[in-house]
Amino acid sequence: MSLLFFYFFATMLVLSGLVVILAQNPLYNVLSLVVATFCLSNLFLLLEAYFVGIILLLVYAGAVLIFFLFVVMCLNLNNPSAFQNQNRFKISGWLLGSCFLASFFLTTKSYLLTRSLEPSSIRGTIEAIGKILFTEYVLPFELTSFLLLVATFGIVSLAQGSLKSR
């Protein structure tokens, strides 16, 4: 049964991912990104990584992407012709992308043929993640506070008025 769900959500994920890059209307791009995030979070739930799944749903689909949607609607990007004049990058983009995909497939296939993957012994509940985060991974966890500090300074200094004339 869970295998069935896996294939369903995986297919949906790939399809909605394609819509994200192929759709002409920015509104559809963002909406399909929401769908993609939803499918991804379901895949995490199937892997018993509950915390990551819920966070993906809450933070990305719930907050970030809805914010995106607001911006897109506020900017009123109804005129798709603005995005059309980038054809010269299209071919090289597809070429690079398919090269990347091919090498990805080949490496993953050879890897999966030689050894089997077993699921992680740690369940992805909030309790388990919290325990690991505050013991084994306490250094990276604390270091992210500097990342937030940089972001704060960045936003404050960029949002303030411009420097007096240089």
Next chain:
Amino acid sequence: MFPIIDWNILSLEVSITAILVGLIVIDIAQPKGNSSRLVPTLSFLALGALILFWLFNGAVFGTTFNGMFVSDSLSWDFKGFFLMAMNFILTMTQQYFKTSGDRLDSFYYLLWLALLGACLLASSGDFLVLFIALEILTISLYVMTAYLKSDKLSLEAGMKYLILGALSSAFFLFGISFIYGVTHSTRFEIIKGYVDFHGMDPMMLFASILVLSAIGFKIASVPFQQWVPDVYQGAPTPVTALLSVVSKAAGFIMLIRLFFGVFNAWHIQWETVLAVLSAITMCYGNLGAMFQTNIKRLLGYSSIGHAGYLLMGAAAGSTLGASAINFYLLGYLFTNLAAFLVIVLFYNAAKSDDISDYAGLAKRSGSLAIALLLALVSLAGIPPLAGFFGKFTLLMAAVKSNLIWLALIAAVNIVISTYYYLRVVKTIYVDQPRVTTPIAVSFPVQLVIGFAITGIVVIGICQGPFLEIAMRSVNNMAFLATYVSQ
């Protein structure tokens, strides 16, 4: 289990954090009005104290946080490198923003945060710590690049740097996720153990190519060099200097740590890849620099060229190659920062970065002209300056590893580069000045210029002790692969 923490190992990072917090608190606590002087002055004092600490306290080697934080010869020497670079960059910042108002304090905070990120990056023993340190460094650079909000070029530069940087971070994370998937760990020690045991593994190879692409972005090597000219030109000059020295050195630490240590079991494959990248990078940089009219853009292309030379040391794959990278970076620090310091001072007087406006600089300010002359000549690699001996060791490393074709290409490139560096020198010394007002340079700034010149000359003339430091820092590096030849 909670990790055992040895705070002595973290002393430098803890001090930087304390300084940062102290600066913020003092800045908030002081009465309004006299704000613009205090933070820069205190930053200078604190940096001086840190440099003294670095020089005289001696390193505490070891690992802590279960091996996530590593203090070894390589990281300790590079931390000294960053502190030294910061000394110049603070001087530049102080000069560059001389006339601007009070929004400057957060610029200093971001500089300190960038320093912290760079120091953490040098010491990371885990991919997660490495990634977070890299992001602390890079995100503060994004913000500082776009700092001149009224300047369109600065905004454009910040935007370009942000988008391409985010892409490279995504590659890096994707690579790390593969490595985690294969080895079930992000710790360098465990990954190295896996690689030594299992050897060639397509999945790890794929992952390490992704990681290499992120490093390539940081050091500005082909094919991730597109951002360099625009960002170098648009960013405020102190930030350009930071990008060209600290950010590049950070990339090379990652390169040495990962490709001479963690991933080194496949050196045979890497040699060709890095050698080809190196050749293309140096050709691109040097050919691109030939026709530039803006000096910051010229130095941007030249920094791509230098990334190419430096990659030659990585392609050599020997400890000699890695030490040559270290030695070259040390010379490059004094050389490049001297050049950027002159650019800042000249901009303050002339409000221009065009090479044609540098005409007759020698008649307007002797010390600036000599500093720029020595910097450019050293970048070109003319003896007896630092750049010459650095290039010499890199070429020697390449020849010793049987990469004679690469050494030949590098030699041709060095000849090409002489053309555009000397073209600027000619403008400074031979051409007639359009404006003849002398440029006044205050005494403390002259001291800093003098220090940079001393560095360029001393490293060039008595290379021995510096080369020894460079060798020692590689030979005693943590995770150094046993495969690496002398």
